[in-house]
Amino acid sequence: MRNIILIVSLLVSNLIYAQYGWTPAVVSLNNGKTLTGEASIPMQNSGVGSIVKHKERVKFRLKKGSKKTKYDISEVSQIVFTISFTEKVDGEKIENTRTAKYVPVINKKRKKKVKKCFMEEIVVGPISLYGRTVNAQGAIGPMNQTGTNIPMYHNYWMTHNELYVQKENEEAKLINQISLFKGFKKRASKYFGDCPAVVVQLEERELKKKDLKEIVELYNSNCG
DSSP states (O other): OHHHHHHHHHHHHHHHTTBBOEEEEEEEEETOOOEEEEEEBBBEEEEEEEOOOOOOEEEEEEEETTTOEEEEEEEEEEEEEEEEEEEEETEEEEEHHHEEEEEEEEHHHHHEEEEEEEEEEOOOOOOOOEEOEETTTTTSSSOOSOOOOOOGGGGGGGOOOOOEETTTOOEEEOSSSSSSOHHHHHHHHHHHTTTHHHHHHHHHHOOGGGGGGHHHHHHHTTTT
């Protein structure tokens, strides 16, 4: 009985996290057209058991109940979501909003084929920083959730469970993964190895994984 409940729970979890929820957005297409309404993008599966991969595309509608249109990632230049969230200020809950720009990012680059996925744009420069939330199949339920089943609604970029760094026209590299063989300091020191200003602070542990945005900005201002 316990195994049956576990299987059902996993199936329900996968259905809930199959895609981000509908969110107010402005979708900009490569043909110059701009769409204002609500949009949603798929949440990909990752890790052990991640057999199902969702097609990278955006669904758009003017409002709830209206006709839905799908656009392949190759047709989209950017999506700007307006995200509502609640935060505590001096013990009181305050309703707030922020914008999050999602853009197509190269995550696999081969000789004959380039694959892209939607990621939130965090830092743009000689090295750019992007984030996305995936359904981590290696654990029971998705990783890094904080009380909501729509990770796009988070108000802070560090809540993404996958963070990528990307040099111009190169494949984006996952930088915050958990590894038994190479910790964040070693991975980051290698990736930012041509920038002593960054490497020294990494080696002395003045900059850590939680400072990734600062690390990228430091690289861009000193060595970009």
